[in-house]
Amino acid sequence: MKIITVLFVSALVLFLQNSSASLDEGCKRLHAVNRNESYEFCVTSLQVDPDSRTANLSQLTLIASKLTKKNYTHTFGVIQQLLGNQSLSHSQREALGACNETYSSEIEHADIAIVDLETGDPEDAVGLLQAAARAPGNCESAFSDRHEASLIPGEDALASLISALARDLAVLLNYKG
């Protein structure tokens, strides 16, 4: 009886370890090939989705892409709200217009990448996620090019981190070496 209990407990421990080993493994591999990607940021970002516990690299990339879309959609909403401000200067309005444009087209790219990953076409997804990851930088440049302080520095900084994670996971997924 005791032996069976010990075996059962060991099997349970192994099962529980394995169930989050894939997230841990994926984030470790990512940091090993790309030192710009923090292991902690990878784990804490992706674990908000419970499916990440048993996800392989392709599924982790999908989760990161969905989080990017969600984040971009949130940022896009903030931009829309700011555009409603009647007191903006001409150059602030122009810069926000450029941000509106880049986020709206990159949300579409992220959307296509999500479908690609769901249908097993990671090669197409990587190019789209590389393009998508440029939206926060494009938006910040729209302000700095006009010598304006950014109106959404915090949103752009967070969007930049999560979209880079999706991009770099996609690059790793496609890595044949």
Ligand SMILES: *[C@@H]1O[C@H](CO)[C@@H](O)[C@H](O)[C@H]1NC(C)=O
């Ligand atoms: C890491 O970040 C630096 C600075 O942004 C960049 O030049 C470099 O290409 C990045 N490395 C990888 C592997 O993405």
Ligand SMILES: *[C@@H]1O[C@H](CO)[C@@H](O)[C@H](O)[C@H]1NC(C)=O
């Ligand atoms: C990940 O798992 C899914 C579903 O089990 C499978 O279709 C896909 O081929 C796997 N991808 C990789 C890269 O292992």
Ligand SMILES: *[C@@H]1O[C@H](CO)[C@@H](O)[C@H](O)[C@H]1NC(C)=O
């Ligand atoms: C956007 O991403 C950042 C970094 O992962 C996170 O802290 C923030 O909560 C996200 N916001 C939304 C609305 O997804």
Ligand SMILES: *[C@@H]1O[C@H](CO)[C@@H](O)[C@H](O)[C@H]1NC(C)=O
């Ligand atoms: C509207 O824009 C002006 C100029 O940038 C700014 O001073 C003001 O705080 C903004 N109002 C709101 C409600 O965001």
Ligand SMILES: *[C@@H]1O[C@H](CO)[C@@H](O)[C@H](O)[C@H]1NC(C)=O
């Ligand atoms: C913002 O982008 C949306 C979607 O592309 C577009 O319909 C809207 O006209 C844009 N708004 C401004 C002020 O540029």
